[in-house]
Amino acid sequence: MxxxxxxxxxxxxxxxxxxxxxxxxxxxxxxxxxxxxxxxxxxxxxxxxxxxxxxxxxxxxxxxxxxxxxxxxxxxxxxxxxxxxxxxxxxxxxxxxxxxxxxxxxxxxxxxxxxxxxxxxxxxxxxxxxxxxxxxxxxxxxxxxxxxxxxxxxxxxxxxxxxxxxxxxxxxxxxxxxxxxxxxxxxxxxxxxxxxxxxxxxxxxxxxxxxxxxxxxxxFGNLLPAGDQQHIGGKLRSWLVEHLHEPLDIPRLADHLNMSPRNFTRVFHKQTGISPAKYVEKLRIEAARKRLEETDASLEEIAIQCGLGGLVSMRRTFLRHLMVTPSDYRRAFRTSLTEMMA
Structure with missing residues (x-):
């Protein structure tokens, strides 16, 4: 020095x-x-x-x-x-x-x-x-x-x-x-x-x-905020959750609420800020996340149950919304008492 x-x-x-x-x-x-x-x-x-x-x-x-x-x-x-x-x-x-x-x-x-x-x-x-x-x-x-x-x-x-x-x-x-x-x-x-x-x-x-x-x-966050039951998305949400595995186009959603497709689309976008198709897609991802966290179902089964098509389609949708693949999401967030006690 x-x-x-x-x-x-x-x-x-x-x-x-x-x-x-x-x-x-x-x-x-x-x-x-x-x-x-x-x-x-x-x-x-x-x-x-x-x-x-x-x-x-x-x-x-x-x-x-x-x-x-x-x-x-x-x-x-x-x-x-x-x-x-x-x-x-x-x-x-x-x-x-x-x-x-x-x-x-x-x-x-x-x-x-x-x-x-x-x-x-x-x-x-x-x-x-x-x-x-x-x-x-x-x-x-x-x-x-x-x-x-x-x-x-x-x-x-x-x-x-x-x-x-x-x-x-x-x-x-x-x-x-x-x-x-x-x-x-x-x-x-x-x-x-x-x-x-x-x-x-x-x-x-x-x-x-x-x-x-x-x-x-x-x-970590919810893609969709908790829905107001008076809000058109909130009114549809519980019904949608039961039918995610089915085709959910605008005419079917509008018919469920006894509205014309055009008026339904206008009101839905005004109240939620997103299109009906985007809302359904996010709801499907939320449902898939829950299954990935809580069940042993295969990725392919989850994709079909939630209406996300096949595994490739679900992977693409997860990457777009959550910036992670379904398999990586499951590894990061899955909690299992069975695994903990093994």
Missing amino acids: NQEESSAEPLAARQVVIVAMTGHMLLDFAGPADVFSSANQILELAGKKTGYQVRVASPTENRQVTNSVGMEISCASSVLDITGPIDTLLVAGSNGIQHLDDPAYAVFYAWLERAYPHMRRVGSICAGAFVLAKAGLLNGKKATTHWDRSRLLQKNYPLVRVDPNPFYTSDGKVHTSGGVSSGIDLALALVAEDHGRDIAAQVARRLVFYLNRPGFQVQ
Whole structure:
């Protein structure tokens, strides 16, 4: 080591602040915090002194936050009191996004807008995307959130380019992640960005987690929302489920509701936002998913039972809607007490 290297000041640890909003799930902030803390241990073993200073902070002066099951959490600090440069700020979202309009958060939103330009990275976990959107940080940017909240995020913040499919997204210095455990995916990606893939892979192995998890959030979500029984799709749904293995063209559907095909098609699209054919196709996929998860029926049998044609046709339809093949879906989501007890 030369004299210049020996006299150089050691690099400061990057300050990572995770803001825990009221109503969050513990994994929202505990998962990413464990990723950065584990990275510190692995970096130290590798003889690297620069890691992370990890803080979990409240968004208000009151350092108490309540999680989704009513657990009171006392944070060591409020984000409003943190001094020194913040390298990475992650907002762990609230299950009840109605909390986000609480007047007590007004100071936090103003602080976030001011502090944002001075941070290297800002991100969100799950519904934390609503916080970033409310502060205007997602305008014009690509973002994701929990698959079940993506439509609401798009509706409430139309300037955000919402993509419900990926586990996490990056757009410039802004990073957003999907449902709950996706915060771990995002944190691992940030560690890889800072210290390389090898360090991130070691962290993932320590946490018994994928470094690059296969699949997309769309595999977990329902293709069709719960139907309103007054809604034309809701009125048809239970009947359709009993007849998925049969031809279901528009004249037959219209006849079941005593409507003309033309009026049926117009009303259906107006109330559901999709065509009758697309609705039936999604309902068939939902039925096939359930059979793949819960039965030992062959893929060919399931394809026929759900009206998806043969195996090739079902595979093509699954890839288009869920970005996974039926066989891979079954391997990922099948739960069997018989297999567990074997």
